[in-house]
Amino acid sequence: MWRISRRQLFWCKTLLHVAAALPLLWLFLAVNSDAAGGDPVQYIIHFLGKGALNLLLLTLLVSPMARWSKQGMLMQLRRPLGVWVFAYACLHLAAYFSLDLLFAWQLLLQEVVKRPYIVVGASAWLILLSLALTSFKAAQRRMGRHWQQLHYAVYPAVILVVVHYYWSVKSEIIEPSIYIMLALLLLSLRLKPLR
Amino acid sequence: MNRKFIKGILHRPRWELPQSEVTPEAVFRERRRITAMLGFGSIAASLPGYVQAGIFDLFGEPQALAPTRQLNFTVDQQYQTSETQTPYDKVIRHNNFYEFGTGKQDPFENAQKFKVDPWSLTIDGLVDKPLTLGYDDLYKLLPLEQRTYRLRCVEAWSMVIPWVGFPLAALLKKVGVSSKATHVAFETLFDPEQMPGQRNPLMGGGIHYPYVEGLRLDEATNELTFMAVGLYDKTLSPQSGAPIRLVVPWKYGFKSIKSVVRIRLVDKQPPSSWNQLVPHEYGFYANVNPQVDHPRWSQASERRIAEGGLFNAKRIPTLPFNGYAEQVAAMYQGMDLRKFF
Numbered sequence A: 001m002w003r004i005s006r007r008q009l010f011w012c013k014t015l016l017h018v019a020a021a022l023p024l025l026w027l028f029l030a031v032n033s034d035a036a037g038g039d040p041v042q043y044i045i046h047f048l049g050k051g052a053l054n055l056l057l058l059t060l061l062v063s064p065m066a067r068w069s070k071q072g073m074l075m076q077l078r079r080p081l082g083v084w085v086f087a088y089a090c091l092h093l094a095a096y097f098s099l100d101l102l103f104a105w106q107l108l109l110q111e112v113v114k115r116p117y118i119v120v121g122a123s124a125w126l127i128l129l130s131l132a133l134t135s136f137k138a139a140q141r142r143m144g145r146h147w148q149q150l151h152y153a154v155y156p157a158v159i160l161v162v163v164h165y166y167w168s169v170k171s172e173i174i175e176p177s178i179y180i181m182l183a184l185l186l187l188s189l190r191l192k193p194l195r
Numbered sequence B: 001m002n003r004k005f006i007k008g009i010l011h012r013p014r015w016e017l018p019q020s021e022v023t024p025e026a027v028f029r030e031r032r033r034i035t036a037m038l039g040f041g042s043i044a045a046s047l048p049g050y051v052q053a054g055i056f057d058l059f060g061e062p063q064a065l066a067p068t069r070q071l072n073f074t075v076d077q078q079y080q081t082s083e084t085q086t087p088y089d090k091v092i093r094h095n096n097f098y099e100f101g102t103g104k105q106d107p108f109e110n111a112q113k114f115k116v117d118p119w120s121l122t123i124d125g126l127v128d129k130p131l132t133l134g135y136d137d138l139y140k141l142l143p144l145e146q147r148t149y150r151l152r153c154v155e156a157w158s159m160v161i162p163w164v165g166f167p168l169a170a171l172l173k174k175v176g177v178s179s180k181a182t183h184v185a186f187e188t189l190f191d192p193e194q195m196p197g198q199r200n201p202l203m204g205g206g207i208h209y210p211y212v213e214g215l216r217l218d219e220a221t222n223e224l225t226f227m228a229v230g231l232y233d234k235t236l237s238p239q240s241g242a243p244i245r246l247v248v249p250w251k252y253g254f255k256s257i258k259s260v261v262r263i264r265l266v267d268k269q270p271p272s273s274w275n276q277l278v279p280h281e282y283g284f285y286a287n288v289n290p291q292v293d294h295p296r297w298s299q300a301s302e303r304r305i306a307e308g309g310l311f312n313a314k315r316i317p318t319l320p321f322n323g324y325a326e327q328v329a330a331m332y333q334g335m336d337l338r339k340f341f
């Protein structure tokens, strides 16, 4: 049977990096050329949050795709994808803190504790942080079995993120509802092997 | 400056000139200004002209803005402020008007073809002489004055905006309010053909259209309550609520209903759209109040959108009644403002 070669995987990864970086370039140009509105703060926060979520869903799509196509090599795409999720999430958080709160530390702490949707987003971010910190080969080797256990936390993370999204909107619930369903669908694909 | 830059897909017949050759100078100057304001001016300026133009083309071609015209008015010194005004350019490009989409830039992008002439505004209900105003009447019925008010959005951002119009009290005087009236109900135009948010639930944010709002009669006749037909020194742009909108500066922005077609005097509290949709988050009163948080975010401070780039905005404390306590606080004496939020 045909298998993806190392070389092809390398190109896959390169393509992935370019594709994940391009929206950031687009955002930068859009803001600079005035296409993101008269006060692009919310636009930037939403763009980065949605970017993180889309990438997270893509990450969860990798192993079903790998299994379905019987291309085990594809599993290696999870790490770069996951790192990009974390990068977008950090930029999302940074945009909120720098552009919306304008570096008001006190307000950040207050809001993070008091607002359920921010608490939920922050919990998701902490999970992503722990996954990103342990995403290196060395950490994986050192942690052994615990590594896999820790990285199962990506499942609660995606639930937290879609709840965070649903909870953050004023009344536009159609789109976040679709995301909740996509997340549940991706998680349901995992029920079988656990048995 | 009558041409602007907006996102969209470029459909250009082949025989047309490339974008860079027809783009008016004003548009280029505007782009540079915004690039410069972000602090990336030197990077952008170092790119060759065709690269710059190419980058801008990525986001579509300049679209003609809805026409506006100069208005004649007096400046009301009593209702001015020393605070820096929000530049016109930002006022017309950062709007909540879900009839044209829920994104802040959507109304600017989707409202430019909105037709405001002919218009019809009916004032009826518990009045002595019901009145229907056509487009021209809006500017002629009453003397126009300019007032500069703070606008505080429930989403915790704010602007300082010079409006042109007349006090609602003066309009109500024209129709003669019946002694039975206790409240005033307002309604926005319902025209799904022109307002994509009204026909497409994905764009309209779940609001039940037409958008409605209401005030108590004493609020409606307060000296501050204003009907605006202009912004800065021109007629309103569609995304700002053309041709006529309410401005209630001590309440959150969603009370200041846009593109009004009906004002009705009634004898009970009328429905208001956001209150109907999410009653525990948006009350009928919606007075600006730093002590009563929105359930999902703090109302204690606001991001003031003024001049300059992204990092030039300031977080400032929010004031009770948006700083208009002197004129309006007496109306709410003895009321529990936590309960009547």
Ligand code: HEM
Pocket (backbone or CB within 6 Å): A042, A045, A046, A047, A048, A049, A050, A051, A052, A053, A056, A089, A092, A093, A096, A118, A121, A122, A123, A124, A125, A128, A161, A164, A165, A168, A169
């Ligand atoms: C401490 C962590 C976080 C904070 C403080 C935070 C803050 C915010 C804020 C302020 C909004 C916008 C609400 C509004 O419209 O006013 C938002 C929306 C959103 N956030 Fe987060 N967030 C955090 C973590 C995350 C993470 C980890 C993800 C995804 C991986 C995420 C994804 C989203 C999405 C998808 C939206 C909705 C965007 C839209 O409406 O289009 N957030 N978040």
